[in-house]
Amino acid sequence: MNSHNIVLMPVLLPLLTGIILIFFRNIKVQRIISLLSFIVGIGLSLYLVTAVHTNGILTLDVSSWNAPFGITIAADMLASILVLTTNVIGFSSLIYSFRSIGTGRESYYYYTVFQLLIVGVNGAFLTGDIFNLFVFFEVMLMSSYVLLVLGGTKIQLRETIKYILVNVISSAIFVIAVAYLYSVVGTLNMADLSRKIAEIGQPGIITVIAVLFLFVFGLKGAVFPLFFWLPGSYYAAPAPVLALFGALLTKVGIYSIFRTYTLLFYHDIDYTHALLGGIGLLTIIIGVIGAVAYWDVKKIIIYNIIIAVGVLAFGISLSNETGTTGTILYLVHDMIIKAALFLLVGLMARIAGTSDLRKMGGFIKDYPLVGWTFFVAAISLAGIPPLSGFAGKLMILQGAAEAKAYFGMFIILASSLFVLYSVMKIFINGFWGAPIKTEAVPSKSMITLLGPAILLVAISLAFGLGVEKILPYISQATETLMNPDIYINAVIKE
């Protein structure tokens, strides 16, 4: 038993849980098993973060085949932090599912597919092999197809067709990009790829492949010209599934851009990173337009995903230390707060019986706790200083100032204002004003529905107030990203 086997546990645990859940038809048993699995998963990933903090990057050569020849699972600080975040979000979304998803869906393997989605996401974060990344993407996407269509209402069927089509195309292009990369470089292990690309010094063809990868991951992560599928598809999903999708799926695309553009394609920054930065800014603008335009609570938060993706893409494109640290901070913050917001918005839609903001009003009288939780989440999203969204955005702005990207700074600052406007629009119209007649949510359900959102907002508050405690971990992640040699030396031992 190799002590490094711990690295694989965040993938194995949900996989085993998912398989076990297939055999139980009793919904209570399913709930308890999946809940226990997530509690163990959070413990494991906390241990992983501390282990990586003390020992540096942990790698596991699967089946003891040495690095470039076998599949390597490599947990650096960024991947470990994201795995921890994924587990926390999965846990919250799972609790929310108990009283909102309905027994019809629960009895058709909802929890199994839920666990398999977590397998895909954790695997994509931890893998050190580009084709293995493709496979984990497919695990994640297959589960997301099922979660999106489960229930079989008309809107779900219609939107799932579009969602699958877009992802089938992007997966085919992923395969094509891997094929090109293999023909140029002749290896699939990311550390080995990085070393060999550095040897040949990124000729034009590698830049073309870099843009092809940007296309693939941009389609998954919904950046500017490739975001068109996201608003419709995500709108069809039920609230806990939407929280999972909004918090995790696009961020896996962003993580992949982060990984490939810091580890592999960093030799022609003037072209690739400038392209990424421009795309990021356009994404922000599109997201802002959507977030301001709609009067539907789900749509507003969905367009806020796109804004955050744009900010992250711009942060990655800066490729300096401050900008990268800021991007990691913002990535973790955004995953947590988006999950919280989708859970809260789902709760609002449930109370009102509609997600149309114009048909809501006066919730603060009957549901003060929901209101104030939403308020904290909303100002945290906009980045008001003591809260979690502030530090990340500040450091991205500092990074932009260092890179002399003043136009980008302006766009990001202005976008924060519109983000604040869009979520305050929800708060003011939904929670203030004359109360409307609402469906009473039983107080027993309120604990499981509101509890996870409060947990996430509390974590985000702690994240904002305790940034200095977290910063050593984030800087360790930044250090690995800025110096690919650390990653390469950890994976390839000679």
Next chain:
Amino acid sequence: MEILMAVVIGILFTCAVYLMLSKSILRIIVGTGLLSHGAHLLILTMGGLKRGAVPLLGEHAKSYVDPLPQALILTAIVISFGVTSYFLVLAYRAYQELGTDNMDLLRGNESNE
């Protein structure tokens, strides 16, 4: 040989794109099938089409063809097989529920629900 394969794969991609831009769901699914064929052939071609024995050590040949792209293709084939069968069943269900296979009629937002 690689040039010929590249041209053929290009034609496959062209057909796939053309079919995926059409209105009927079934044509779109046929297009995704052609797209995955093209992608798989591309892996094979990009791995190199040099002559050599099949990758079986019992052959005792001087040189073998590259076994890695074949493993990658096998993985990609089963994945796309799974996705395609799911997509076909989904199209069938959608036809039953929504009563159309025309993508133009599958538009909509909350206002015309």
